[in-house]
Amino acid sequence: xxxxxxxxxxxxxxxxxxxxxVTQGSSHIVDLDAKTVTRIPGPGRPATFxxxxxxxxxxxxxxxxxxxRWTMISDDEMTxxxxxxxxxxxxxxxxxQSGAGHED
Numbered sequence: 412x413x414x415x416x417x418x419x420x421x422x423x424x425x426x427x428x429x430x431x432x433v434t435q436g437s438s439h440i441v442d443l444d445a446k447t448v449t450r451i452p453g454p455g456r457p458a459t460f461x462x463x464x465x466x467x468x469x470x471x472x473x474x475x476x477x478x479x480r481w482t483m484i485s486d487d488e489m490t491x492x493x494x495x496x497x498x499x500x501x502x503x504x505x506x507x508q509s510g511a512g513h514e515d
Contacts, residue, residue, distance in 0.1 A: 417505040424470035431506045432479055435498040439479070440506070441467070448483060450495070461495055468492050475500050 422430060422441065432439040438451045450461040465483040472480040479497035 419503050419505075421474035422470060422503060424467075424473075429506050431502075431504050432473060432497070432500055433502040433504070434479065434500055437497070439497065441470070441473070441481075443467075448481060448495075461493070465493070473500065473503065475503060 422432075422443070424443065426443050428443060430441045430443065432441055436453045436456045438453065440449045440451065442448070446467045447464050448467045449464040450459065452458055452462060461483070468482040468484045470481045472478070477500060479500050481495055483493045483495065485492050
C-alpha cells in the first residue's frame with residue numbers, strides 16, 4: 412500500500428479525481444474528471460434508478476455531516492434533470508482510478 416486514501420470534509424465540484432462519498436447506508440462514486448456519479452447501495456439498502464453511472468449536472472452540497480445534494484443529466488427526454496439527496500455523509504475519500512478495482 413503506497414498511500415492511504417486522501418480524505419476531505421467537502422467537495423465543491425471544481426476538484427479533480429474520483430471520490431467515494433460514504434453515507435449512512437450507501438456509497439456514491441463521484442468522478443469529477445468524467446463528470447459522472449454512481450450510487451452503490453449498501454447492505455440491506457434498496458436499489459434505485461440512480462444505481463447506474465449518470466452524467467453529473469451540478470454538485471449542490473457535499474460535506475461530511477450533512478446530506479449530499481446534486482443533479483444529474485436525465486436520459487429521459489421528458490425530464491430535464493434528476494435530483495439526488497443522500498442521507499448524512501460520513502466520509503469523503505479519494506479513490507484510485509487505475510483499473511477501478513479490476514484486474515486485467
